[in-house]
Amino acid sequence: MSGEKIRLNTEWLCDCGGCHVALVDLHEKILNVLEAVQILKCPVLTDEKGYPEADIGILTGSVRTEHDRHAAALMRKKCRTIIAFGTCAVYGGLHGAGLAHSREEIMDHVYRHSPSTRTDFIPDNSVTSLEKMVTPIDEVIDVDLYLPGCPPHPHFIFEGLSALIENRTPKAGQESVCAGCRRTMVKTETSAIKEITDGVPDNATCFLSQGYICQGSVTLDRCLAPCPNHGMPCSGCAGPTMQVLTEPTRDIRTEISERMSRLTKIPYDTVKDHLERSAKTHYAYAMASKMIGNKPTFLIRKWIAEGEAR
Numbered sequence: 001m002s003g004e005k006i007r008l009n010t011e012w013l014c015d016c017g018g019c020h021v022a023l024v025d026l027h028e029k030i031l032n033v034l035e036a037v038q039i040l041k042c043p044v045l046t047d048e049k050g051y052p053e054a055d056i057g058i059l060t061g062s063v064r065t066e067h068d069r070h071a072a073a074l075m076r077k078k079c080r081t082i083i084a085f086g087t088c089a090v091y092g093g094l095h096g097a098g099l100a101h102s103r104e105e106i107m108d109h110v111y112r113h114s115p116s117t118r119t120d121f122i123p124d125n126s127v128t129s130l131e132k133m134v135t136p137i138d139e140v141i142d143v144d145l146y147l148p149g150c151p152p153h154p155h156f157i158f159e160g161l162s163a164l165i166e167n168r169t170p171k172a173g174q175e176s177v178c179a180g181c182r183r184t185m186v187k188t189e190t191s192a193i194k195e196i197t198d199g200v201p202d203n204a205t206c207f208l209s210q211g212y213i214c215q216g217s218v219t220l221d222r223c224l225a226p227c228p229n230h231g232m233p234c235s236g237c238a239g240p241t242m243q244v245l246t247e248p249t250r251d252i253r254t255e256i257s258e259r260m261s262r263l264t265k266i267p268y269d270t271v272k273d274h275l276e277r278s279a280k281t282h283y284a285y286a287m288a289s290k291m292i293g294n295k296p297t298f299l300i301r302k303w304i305a306e307g308e309a310r
């Protein structure tokens with residue numbers, strides 16, 4: 001490094017704000033970052049309305065409006081390196097589940113029926129209208145570095161930023177969440193799928209062995225497995241593993257069904273049927289991604305419609 005600080009822009013698109021909060025969640029390590037970085041634009045820290053020339057551009061959230069497309073394009077134009085930061089930016093994130101509903105249904109629910117957000121009127125054209133679908137940002141602009149996680153874990157944020165600052169490749173493995181999980185997969189006599197509220201799971205045994213759905217084996221480890229190590233099954237918030245993404249006929253439901261039916265007495269088709277019925281939950285974080293959506297086995301709209309009709 002020449003001694004000059006790395007110039008950083010951040011921008012948020014369609015998101016919850018959590019990824020920007022995660023940036024400050026680096027605790028004392030943020031001081032190391034700030035020593036090397038000059039923040040030019042950051043919606044929560046600066047009053048910069050434009051898009052200054054920068055070395056690194058962090059984009060959080062997915063593309064759902066004309067503003068999002070415009071902002072993403074300007075960030076790409078002005079920043080040498082673009083980071084897709086967070087699962088929304090990488091795969092569309094939780095609000096990708098909006099693809100199961102029409103824009104009108106979503107607006108109606110949010111502004112007329114949701115007790116916490118209702119206003120009893122639908123915003124007019126003075127508010128940027130929602131596009132039909134949520135789009136991950138690399139379907140709109142080129143991305144140089146992907147940092148999935150909802151939000152990304154401080155360990156991986158620091159490693160990603162340090163690598164860019166030091167001009168090296170980030171160290172990040174391809175293991176699933178299971179690699180960091182302390183539970184053991186064992187064969188059991190479990191014969192039925194359980195909800196997490198059913199009984200008290202044993203702390204040493206894999207959730208799948210006990211009949212609870214855990215997405216750890218199909219989820220990329222970008223979090224160091226906090227959930228299964230603290231009593232909760234993984235819900236897949238960091239997005240799918242490379243195997244799930246790249247194998248055309250494998251996906252979240254086939255992988256989990258195979259593993260769970262091997263570990264228990266629950267038949268493969270019972271698990272698969274359960275996962276299809278609750279597809280909006282189990283595919284929530286990545287269903288907007290073309291890599292998942294274009295799979296030959298993927299019938300998410302059908303599964304969701306059938307699940308909601310039951």
Ligand code: SF4
Nearest residue numbers: 015018086087088150
């Ligand atoms: S990835 Fe998660 S934390 Fe980040 S903006 Fe999306 S919903 Fe919020």
Ligand code: SF4
Nearest residue numbers: 178181206207214216
């Ligand atoms: S499936 Fe879940 S509980 Fe089982 S080993 Fe993997 S992360 Fe742990």
Ligand code: SF4
Nearest residue numbers: 223227234235237238
């Ligand atoms: S264990 Fe799963 S749900 Fe929990 S943070 Fe990691 S990826 Fe997200």
